[in-house]
Amino acid sequence: MTSGAVPAAGGASSVSTGLSGAALLPDARRQAPAAGRGGSGSGREFARYLARKIGAALASFVMLLVLGFIIFSLMPANPVAALTRGRPTSAAQMAFLRRELGLSQPMPERFWHFVLHTLQGNLGYSWQFQQPVSSLVASRLWPTLLLMGSSTIISVAIGLWLGVRSGWKPGSGLDRVASGTSVALWSVPTFWLGIILLVLFSPGFGPIPALFPAGGMSTPGTAGGLSAAHILDVLRHLVLPCLTLVLVVFAQYVTIMRSSVIDELGSPYLLTARAKGLRDAEVRRRHAVPNALLPTVTVIFLQLGGLVSGAITVETVFSWPGLGYLTYQALEIPDLPLLEGTFLIFSASVIVMNLLADVCYRFLDPRVRHE
Numbered sequence: 001m002t003s004g005a006v007p008a009a010g011g012a013s014s015v016s017t018g019l020s021g022a023a024l025l026p027d028a029r030r031q032a033p034a035a036g037r038g039g040s041g042s043g044r045e046f047a048r049y050l051a052r053k054i055g056a057a058l059a060s061f062v063m064l065l066v067l068g069f070i071i072f073s074l075m076p077a078n079p080v081a082a083l084t085r086g087r088p089t090s091a092a093q094m095a096f097l098r099r100e101l102g103l104s105q106p107m108p109e110r111f112w113h114f115v116l117h118t119l120q121g122n123l124g125y126s127w128q129f130q131q132p133v134s135s136l137v138a139s140r141l142w143p144t145l146l147l148m149g150s151s152t153i154i155s156v157a158i159g160l161w162l163g164v165r166s167g168w169k170p171g172s173g174l175d176r177v178a179s180g181t182s183v184a185l186w187s188v189p190t191f192w193l194g195i196i197l198l199v200l201f202s203p204g205f206g207p208i209p210a211l212f213p214a215g216g217m218s219t220p221g222t223a224g225g226l227s228a229a230h231i232l233d234v235l236r237h238l239v240l241p242c243l244t245l246v247l248v249v250f251a252q253y254v255t256i257m258r259s260s261v262i263d264e265l266g267s268p269y270l271l272t273a274r275a276k277g278l279r280d281a282e283v284r285r286r287h288a289v290p291n292a293l294l295p296t297v298t299v300i301f302l303q304l305g306g307l308v309s310g311a312i313t314v315e316t317v318f319s320w321p322g323l324g325y326l327t328y329q330a331l332e333i334p335d336l337p338l339l340e341g342t343f344l345i346f347s348a349s350v351i352v353m354n355l356l357a358d359v360c361y362r363f364l365d366p367r368v369r370h371e
Contacts, residue, residue, distance in 0.1 A: 049362065057355045064347040069114055072339050073107060082333040083127060101127060118344065124337030128330065133341035136326065143217055144322030147238065148311070151245035152303055158246070159253025160296065166254070167261030167292070168284055179258065182251035191313035194244040198317065201240060213237050215319035241318040245311055249303065256299055260292035267291075294364055298357050305353030306346075 080097050089097075098104045102113070117124060123133035162182075166175035185193075204210040213219065218233050264270065265288075273283045315324035323342060330338040 046362070050359065053355055053358050057351050060351050061348065064351075065115065065118065065344070066111075068340060068343045068347070069111055072334070072336050072343070073110070075334055075336075079103070079127060079333050079336065114340065123341035123344065126330075126335055126338045128333055128335040128338065133338050136338065137323065137341060137345055140321060140323045140326045143320060144315070144324065146234075147241055147245070147315070147320060147322060148306070150238065151242045151249060152300075154242070154246050155250040155303075156253060156300060159250040160257050160293075162250075163254045163257025163296075164261055164284065164289055164292075167258035168265075168288070170258075170262055170265075175258070178254055182254040185247050186251035186255065188248065189313075190244060190248050190311065191317055193247060194241070194314050194317040197240050197244055212240050217321050237318075237320075241311075241314050241320050244314050244317075252299060252303075253296060257292065257296050260295050261288060264288045264292050290364075294361070297360060297364065301353045301357035301360070302350070305350035 079101065080094055080103065084094065084097070095104075102110060105113075121134075123137070125131070126133055126136055129136055162174075162178045166172070166178040169175060198214065200208060201211045202214040213236060215237075217237050218230065219237075222230060222233055267288075270283055270287055273287050274280075278286075312324035312327055314320070315322045316328045319325065323345070327339065327342050329335075330342065
C-alpha cells in the first residue's frame with residue numbers, strides 16, 4: 001500500500017504543479033501587455049512634452065515675426081534718401097522709388113505681404129546689394145559659422161575645465177586667478193577688447209611686431225580653394241576675432257560652472273561616493289560634474305543659438321564677412337528686407353537651440369521627466 005501511495009502523491013504533485021503553472025500563465029500574459037503599455041505610455045508622454053515645446057517655439061517665432069516687422073517699420077530713417085544720396089533726383093523719381101520699394105503701401109498690407117512671403121520661404125530682395133536676401137545670407141553663413149564655431153568650441157573647453165577645478169577647490173590659488181580673470185573679461189565690452197587686440201597685434205606696437213592682418217577673411221589677390229596657403233591665410237585672419245570672442249565668452253562658462261560645482265560640494269551623494277572609497281578625481285568626474293553641468297547646458301545651447309547670428313560688433317571691428325557684418329551694412333540705409341531677413345534667421349536659430357536644450361534637459365535630468 002505504501003508503494004502504491006507514492007505514485008498517487010506524485011500524481012497529486014504533478015497536478016498541483018500543472019495547476020500552479022496554468023495559473024501563472026495568465027499573470028505572465030497580463031504583465032507583458034502592462035510592460036508594453038508602460039513603454040508606449042512613456043513614448044506618448046515624451047510626444048506630448050515635445051509637442052508642448054514645439055508649440056511654444058512656434059508661438060515665440062510668431063511673436064518675434066510681428067515684433068521684428070514693427071520695429072524695422074518704425075525706424076526713423078528714409079531708405080529712399082539714403083539710396084539716392086549724392087545723385088540728382090526729382091520728387092517724382094523719389095515717389096516712384098517709394099512705390100517700387102513698397103514703402104507707400106499701408107502698414108497692414110506690407111505686413112501681410114511680409115508674412116506671406118516668409119511662409120513661402122521668400123526673404124525678399126535687398127535694396128542695397130540688389131540681390132535676393134536668401135542668397136546674401138547663404139554667402140555670409142560660412143564665415144560666421146567658422147568664426148563662431150571655433151570660438152565656441154575653444155570657450156567651452158577652457159571654461160568648463162577651469163570652472164570645474166576652481167569650483168572643486170574654492171579659495172585656492174587657481175580659483176582666485178580664474179575667478180578674477182573671468183569677472184574682469186566678462187565685464188569688458190567686446191568691441192573695445194577687439195579694438196585693443198587690433199591695435200596691439202595688427203600694425204604692431206612698440207616692441208610687439210605686426211603679427212596678424214587687420215581685417216577681412218583672406219588676403220586680397222590670393223587664390224581660394226582648399227590649398228594649404230589659402231587655409232593658413234584664413235587661419236591668420238581668424239586669430240584676432242576668434243581670440244576676442246574666446247576671452248569674453250569663456251568667462252561666462254567659468255563663472256557658471258564654478259558656481260554649479262560649489263553648490264554640489266555638500267550634497268549627500270558625494271559623501272556616499274567618498275565613503276565607498278572612490279578617489280577624489282573619480283568623485284568629481286563621475287558624480288559632481290554631470291549634475292553641475294545642467295545649468296551650463298542651457299548657456300551652451302543659447303550660445304550656439306547665437307552661432308548663426310554671429311557677433312555683430314566683432315565682425316564689424318575686424319571686417320569679417322559674416323552675417324553680423326552684413327547686418328551692420330544693412331543698418332546704414334536701412335535695408336529693411338535684409339534686416340528683416342537676418343532678424344528672422346537670428347531668431348529662428350535661438351529658438352531652435354532653446355528647443356534642443358529643453359529636449360536634452362529631459363534626458364540629462366530625471367526630474368524633468370517626472371514633471
